[in-house]
Amino acid sequence: xxxxxxxxxxxxxxxxxxxxxxxxFFLQLLTEIAIVGLxxxxxxxxxxxxxxxxxxxxxxxxxxxxxxxxLVKRAGIPMLxxxxxxxxxxxxxALLFGVFIVRLTHTYFAMLSLAFAxxxxxxxxxxxxxxxxxxxxxxxxxxxxxxxxxxxxxFTLATVALSLVxxxxxxxxxxxxxxxxxxxxxxxxRFIGINVRRLQLCAFVISGAFSGLAGGLFAFYxxxxxxxxxxxxxxxxxxxxxxxxxAQSFFGPVxxxxxFKILEWLISRQWPVYWPLFLGTIVVLVIVALPQGxxxxxxxxxxxxxxxxxx
Amino acid sequence: MVDxxxxxxxxxxxxxxxxxxxxxxAVNGVxxxxxxxxxxxxxxxxGAGKTTLFNLLTGDLARDSGRIYFAGAEVSGLSPDRLxxxxxxxxxxxxxxxxxxxxxxxxxxxFLSHHRRHYDILTPARRLYRDxxxxxxxxxxxxxxxxxxxxxLPHGDQRRLELAIALAGCPRLLLLDEPTxxxxxxxxxxxxALVARIAGDTGLTVVFTEHDMDVVFAVARGITVxxxxxxxxxxxxxxxxxxxxxxxxxxxxxxGR
Amino acid sequence: xxxxxxxxxxxxxxxxxxxxxGVTRIVNxxxxxxxxxxAYLMVTLVEILPDRPWAFWVALLVAPxxxxxxxxxxxxxLLRLIYHRDPLxxxxxxxxxxxxxxxxxxxxxxxxxxxxxxxxxxxxxxPIFGQPFPSYYLLVLGLAPVVAVGLWLxxxxxxxxxxxxxxxxxxxxxxxxxxxxxxxxTQVFAFGSWLAGLGGALAAPxxxxxxxxxGDVLTTAFVVVVIGxxxxxxxxxxxALLVGLLQSFGILIFPAVSIVLLFxxxxxxxxxxxxxxxxxxxx
Numbered sequence: 096x097x098x099x100x101x102x103x104x105x106x107x108x109x110x111x112x113x114x115x116x117x118x119x120f121f122l123q124l125l126t127e128i129a130i131v132g133l134x135x136x137x138x139x140x141x142x143x144x145x146x147x148x149x150x151x152x153x154x155x156x157x158x159x160x161x162x163x164x165x166l167v168k169r170a171g172i173p174m175l176x177x178x179x180x181x182x183x184x185x186x187x188x189a190l191l192f193g194v195f196i197v198r199l200t201h202t203y204f205a206m207l208s209l210a211f212a213x214x215x216x217x218x219x220x221x222x223x224x225x226x227x228x229x230x231x232x233x234x235x236x237x238x239x240x241x242x243x244x245x246x247x248x249x250f251t252l253a254t255v256a257l258s259l260v261x262x263x264x265x266x267x268x269x270x271x272x273x274x275x276x277x278x279x280x281x282x283x284x285r286f287i288g289i290n291v292r293r294l295q296l297c298a299f300v301i302s303g304a305f306s307g308l309a310g311g312l313f314a315f316y317x318x319x320x321x322x323x324x325x326x327x328x329x330x331x332x333x334x335x336x337x338x339x340x341x342a343q344s345f346f347g348p349v350x351x352x353x354x355f356k357i358l359e360w361l362i363s364r365q366w367p368v369y370w371p372l373f374l375g376t377i378v379v380l381v382i383v384a385l386p387q388g389x390x391x392x393x394x395x396x397x398x399x400x401x402x403x404x405x406x
Numbered sequence: 407m408v409d410x411x412x413x414x415x416x417x418x419x420x421x422x423x424x425x426x427x428x429x430x431x432a433v434n435g436v437x438x439x440x441x442x443x444x445x446x447x448x449x450x451x452x453g454a455g456k457t458t459l460f461n462l463l464t465g466d467l468a469r470d471s472g473r474i475y476f477a478g479a480e481v482s483g484l485s486p487d488r489l490x491x492x493x494x495x496x497x498x499x500x501x502x503x504x505x506x507x508x509x510x511x512x513x514x515x516x517f518l519s520h521h522r523r524h525y526d527i528l529t530p531a532r533r534l535y536r537d538x539x540x541x542x543x544x545x546x547x548x549x550x551x552x553x554x555x556x557x558x559l560p561h562g563d564q565r566r567l568e569l570a571i572a573l574a575g576c577p578r579l580l581l582l583d584e585p586t587x588x589x590x591x592x593x594x595x596x597x598x599a600l601v602a603r604i605a606g607d608t609g610l611t612v613v614f615t616e617h618d619m620d621v622v623f624a625v626a627r628g629i630t631v632x633x634x635x636x637x638x639x640x641x642x643x644x645x646x647x648x649x650x651x652x653x654x655x656x657x658x659x660x661x662g663r
Numbered sequence: 664x665x666x667x668x669x670x671x672x673x674x675x676x677x678x679x680x681x682x683x684x685g686v687t688r689i690v691n692x693x694x695x696x697x698x699x700x701x702a703y704l705m706v707t708l709v710e711i712l713p714d715r716p717w718a719f720w721v722a723l724l725v726a727p728x729x730x731x732x733x734x735x736x737x738x739x740x741l742l743r744l745i746y747h748r749d750p751l752x753x754x755x756x757x758x759x760x761x762x763x764x765x766x767x768x769x770x771x772x773x774x775x776x777x778x779x780x781x782x783x784x785x786x787x788x789x790p791i792f793g794q795p796f797p798s799y800y801l802l803v804l805g806l807a808p809v810v811a812v813g814l815w816l817x818x819x820x821x822x823x824x825x826x827x828x829x830x831x832x833x834x835x836x837x838x839x840x841x842x843x844x845x846x847x848x849t850q851v852f853a854f855g856s857w858l859a860g861l862g863g864a865l866a867a868p869x870x871x872x873x874x875x876x877x878g879d880v881l882t883t884a885f886v887v888v889v890i891g892x893x894x895x896x897x898x899x900x901x902x903a904l905l906v907g908l909l910q911s912f913g914i915l916i917f918p919a920v921s922i923v924l925l926f927x928x929x930x931x932x933x934x935x936x937x938x939x940x941x942x943x944x945x946x
Contacts, residue, residue, distance in 0.1 A: 148751050150758070195930045202690055202750050206885055207933060213882035214926045269531045272507075273524035276515045279504035286464070286502075287516040287575060288490040289524060297525065327878060331758060338755075368769065375762030382756045383744050 110252060119244040123316075126248045128356045129255040130313050131336060135348035136262055137305035138333035143342035144266055145298045146278030147197075150205040150330055151212030152306050154192070155185040157325035159307025160314040161219060161226060164235045169225075174237050178311050185307020186300050188215070193299035197292050209327055216325035231321035235314050251312050258305055259349070265301060266345055274298050306333075328371070335378055416475070417442045417579050417611040418463070423472035425458055432458040434635035435472070440579075440628070445602060446613045447622045450632035451655060456615040457499060459632065460583045463613075464496050465489045477578060495577030497568045499584045505557030509548055509567050512556050513539040516574035539574070546570045546600065562593050569597070573604065580605070582614035586621055594618060598625045623647070631655070668803040668869070670907020671810075672698075675862030676880055677887040677899040678814065679855035684893045685831040686851045689742060689753050693760040695881030696768075697856045701730045701863025702872045703768055706777040719782035727860035734856025738849045746848075765877055774874065779867040799868055806865070811900060818896065827851060883910070886929045892939025902940065 114122055134156060141147045159181035166177035192211045199207055219226045226232065241247050265271055273294055277284045281291050314320045323329065332355075333348070340351025363370045418440040425433040433455045440446050448456050461467040463474060465486040474482045476492055484492070504512050517535035518524050543552050546566040551559055556567055565585065572580060585601070586594035602625050605612050616622050622629065622643070629646040631638040633655050639646060646652055680694045708722035737760065745753050780786070781799045788795040818824035826847060829837050838844045862880075870876070883906065891902030909925060932939065 148754075150754070195933055199933065202754060203889070203933075205751065205754055206690065206889065207929075210882055210885050210889070210926070210929065213878070214923065218923065264530070265527045267530050267532065268528060269518040269523045269526040269534060271527075272511065272515045272518055272531045275507060276504045276512075279506055280502055282466075282486075282498070283502040283504065283571070284519075285486040286490050286496055287571060288487050288519045290485075290487045294524065301527075327882070328762065331762070334755065334758075369766065371762040372766035375759040375766070378759035379741065379756055379763065382748070382752050382759070383741060 107256075114245040114248060122244040122248045124356060124360060126244070126251045126316055127313075128352050129251050130309050130316065131332065131356060132349040132352035133255045133258055133312070134306055134309035135333040135336035135340070135352055136259060136345070137302045137309065139337040139342055139345075139348045140262060140266065140274075140305075141298055141302045142334070142337055143344075143347070144271060144278065145274045145295060147295060147299070148201075148205050148334070149196075149208040149299075149302075150327065150334070151192075151208035151210070152302075152333055153325050153327065153329035154208075154212035154215040155189055155303035155306040156310035156313070156329065157215060157219060157320075157322075158188045159185040159310030160320045160324050161232075161310075162307070163311035164232050164314045164320050165225070167235060168232055174241070174315055178308075178315075181311025181314075182304040182308040185310065186304035188307075189300045189303025190296070193296045193303070197295040197299060209330065212325055212327055212330055216322055216327075219322040219325055226322070229322065231319055233319045235320060236318055237315045241315075247316060251316065254308070254312060258308060262301075262305060263345055270294075270297070331374075335374065338378075338381070415442070416440060417444070417477055418613065419475040420463070421473045421475075423459070423462055423474065424470045425462055425467060426470055427458070431635055433462060433469075436632070436635070436637055438630060438637070439640075440611060440613055442578075442611050443605075443609055444611050444613075445605060445625055445627040446611075447626035447629045448613065448615045448632060449617075449619075449622060449629060450638070453634075454632040455635040456632055457583060458635075460496075460581060460615065464494065464581060490575055490577075493576070493578035494581065495572035495575050495579070496581040497565070497572050497583060497585060499587060501561070501564045501568055503556050503564055503568050503571065506555060508553050509543060509556045509559065509563075509570075510536070510539050510552040512567055513542055513570050513574050516571045520575045542570045542574060543567075545573075545604065561588055562597070565589070565597060566600075569601070578611060580610055580612045580614075582612065584615050584617070586616065586618060591618075591620070594621050595624060601625070668800045668907070669910055670904040671803050671807045672862045672866040673880070673883060673887050673907050674807070674900055674903035675810070675858045675865070676884045677891065677903050678896055679858035679862075680884055681888050681891070681893055681895060681899045682827075682858070683852055683855040684888075685895075686827055686834075687742070687746070687848050688750065689746075689757070690750075690893070691852075691855070692754060692757040692881065693737075693764060694855070694859050695877040695879075695884060696761050696764040697730050697734060697859035698863035698866070698880045699768060699872075699874075699877040700733060700764065701726050701860030702779075702867040702870075702876065703772050703777065703863075704729045704860070705779050705864040705867040706772070706872055709779050716783065723861075723864050726864040727857045730860025730863070731853045731857035735849055735853040738852040742852065743845070743848075761877060761881075765874060769874055777872040779872065781868040803865060803869075814896065823850075883925075886925050888939070889929055890932045890939055892941045895939065895941040898939055898941030 110125070113125060117125075134152075138149065138152050141149055162184035163174070163177045163181040166172045166180055167174055192208070196204060196207050196211065220228055222228070223230075236242060237247055237250070241250050273284070273289055276287070277289065277291050277294055284291055284294075310324065313324075336351040336355045337348045338351070339354050340349065341347030358373075359370060362373050416439050418438065420436055420438040423433055423436040423438075424431070436455075436459060438459075448459065450456055458467065462469050465484050465488070469482065472482070473480060476489070476494060479492070481489060481492060504515065507515065514531065514535050517538055518531060521535070523529075523534070540549065540552060543549050546569050548563060548566050548570065551563055556564060559567065569582075569585075580601075582601070586597060589597065598621050601612060601614075604610065626643055628641070629643055630640045631646060631649075631652050638651055638655060639649050641649075676694060676698050679697075680691055683689060683691050683694075704726040705722055708725055709718060712718035712722060741756070741760075742753075745756060785798040785802055788797045789801065790796070816824075818828060826837065826842060830844065830847060830851075834844055837847075887902045887906045888899060890906070891898030891900070906925060909928070
């Protein structure tokens with residue numbers, strides 16, 4: 096067994112045994128870490144593997160959260176049946192928006208994705224009769240069996256683990272190779288027969304779907320959902336997490352999720368107001384002072400041009 | 407008008423191809439006919455329109471007017487990925503590979519796409535077409551470098567890799583845009599000899615642009631001379647060499663670049 | 664009619680963003696934040712200045728200058744360090760600035776909404792076509808051609824403006840000709856920030872000055888700049904007018920749908936002409 100596989104097993108065992116050792120608060124923190132890790136990994140399928148940096152992924156997170164929550168609250172559907180709607184609705188949203196977004200590259204891609212996310216935010220905000228608008232939707236809870244921190248923790252862990260397995264398969268599949276080739280050299284990819292836009296759209300939809308699943312999981316974890324799940328500052332989260340942990344490796348975003356959430360917990364409990372300031376400052380510092388990002392501190396090569404770690 | 411039945415015999419044919427570039431007529435009514443198995447060199451002084459013509463052929467540029475036929479079927483205006491599927495392969499003037507992937511992965515990806523497996527999201531790709539990729543890399547002399555990140559390879563090896571990538575698509579026509587650019591003279595002959603060998607073995611038709619006349623006359627079976635966006639003359643190497651118009655057009659060119 | 668004034672604020676923000684992009688090639692996502700700072704500075708200035716008729720006008724003069732100073736500091740202290748970097752890194756950095764600035768604003772002014780009253784001279788309304796039209800909007804509308812003409816004069820009739828236009832076409836050449844491109848960048852960034860600050864200061868008496876106005880204006884400015892074309896001054900002007908009008912009329916007809924309409928138009932533009940109505944295609 097390779098050393099990284101061994102590390103994963105150790106981690107998996109530790110996570111599985113956590114409820115026996117940790118108080119509920121830390122289980123909740125781990126649950127959040129898992130959700131953010133999924134969100135960031137889905138996001139990184141586009142960024143690290145596909146070379147497409149989206150500034151509007153909160154849209155799909157929010158679409159997933161609202162889809163699942165609305166089904167439970169307005170249609171009375173049990174959570175386990177409503178949750179699959181999260182990735183589905185998010186995928187539809189990603190398809191609709193993606194058709195336009197993948198026509199562009201780099202800066203315009205980022206900008207248009209940001210604008211679409213703000214559209215989603217505004218629609219959620221203004222459609223008060225459906226979404227509750229600014230007041231949000233409250234009392235969005237899982238069924239009694241999953242309600243305790245430990246139970247929901249296991250549920251989330253299992254869902255996220257399965258999702259990561261699926262995403263990992265995608266990244267190692269022929270599709271993943273093709274996606275990387277498009278990232279490296281779209282012109283060349285075209286001339287080995289790849290329809291670049293179509294492939295990018297596919298990646299966009301897959302990424303959006305899993306982001307939506309993360310949103311759905313978060314809705315029932317949090318117990319309430321609000322329009323600012325779609326606000327652009329939420330879009331910033333998977334980006335920072337992925338950069339923090341390393342965008343060029345598959346598990347980088349998960350590592351980043353640990354670091355990010357623990358930092359957030361430490362800072363927010365003391366000075367809640369200062370968290371965005373801290374976050375923004377870290378990002379600015381990392382970009383200015385550490386061209387290689389945090390991960391580059393260990394390596395030595397330019398982070399953005401590093402050879403992928405896991406293939 | 408060329409009779410459609412004649413067209414069938416030609417791998418590549420263009421009729422009246424025209425392209426403006428902001429006021430400049432870069433390609434001015436080019437009629438090209440390339441029979442199967444040909445090793446056609448397209449030569450001409452700088453600015454003659456060689457690269458523009460190439461980009462028109464490969465769908466990277468939209469033509470203003472004219473038509474392109476590939477193996478008898480009209481392909482004018484098709485996108486590069488569609489043309490590739492029809493059987494056209496190309497290399498670029500500036501080496502165009504997937505730099506952060508290994509040489510092996512470069513060729514594997516080309517195979518995966520060729521076999522239309524690039525939407526497969528479930529199978530691990532690491533082993534797919536690996537033997538085929540190794541074989542192809544060996545063919546172009548890159549067997550040793552298979553596992554190295556292709557961006558780290560020396561220039562000449564990157565060129566060979568690009569050739570392998572293009573060949574992975576089992577093309578009927580290979581378009582090479584200045585394949586020997588940036589190479590030392592001996593390497594130039596080596597790579598073109600390799601191209602000629604592969605073409606001979608597989609019946610592949612090759613069209614390439616080239617500045618180095620030694621290479622052209624060593625390898626080409628047919629030569630098309632472009633001048634100011636139009637075909638000046640076309641024919642066998644000897645015929646072209648002896649053509650007074652050609653000599654005049656090349657007068658003042660530095661000898662043997 | 665208020666749509667035209669909204670368009671004016673948008674125009675100021677968008678043209679500043681467009682200008683900065685045109686010269687430095689940086690999309691300043693924090694531009695909405697500059698707008699917000701301009702509005703908040705206006706609040707404070709009007710508060711601390713004595714209650715005289717001229718107070719408002721002095722505040723209107725000083726607030727944008729404060730924002731310009733902020734912009735200059737950011738440019739010299741931060742942006743200079745990342746000009747050579749991947750454009751997306753630059754984008755992320757300016758994204759980070761949004762968070763920093765909005766928290767600083769929260770710390771300095773608190774979470775409550777603020778407001779600025781209109782100057783007495785312009786507090787009332789004037790009947791136009793039988794409808795009462797707020798006089799303040801007349802000011803804004805009156806300023807519109809002044810600012811537009813002023814900008815045109817600057818860009819096309821001054822040496823500085825010529826340098827800017829040259830910089831949008833070929834920066835290296837400009838540097839090779841001995842122009843201090845570095846200083847030019849700072850000046851351009853400060854000027855762009857000044858415009859955004861002016862937009863915020865002008866808008867302050869018409870809206871609730873609150874946290875979150877940075878995000879709202881940012882995305883709308885995006886729509887404007889995308890439709891008009893990044894780097895195109897005329898494009899921003901026309902586009903801002905259109906968008907401002909659409910937003911206002913849209914709000915009258917279909918409050919919930921107006922922004923979706925905006926999005927639909929932007930999507931259409933991006934499909935048909937991704938570089939905007941008057942922009943230049945992406946390199």
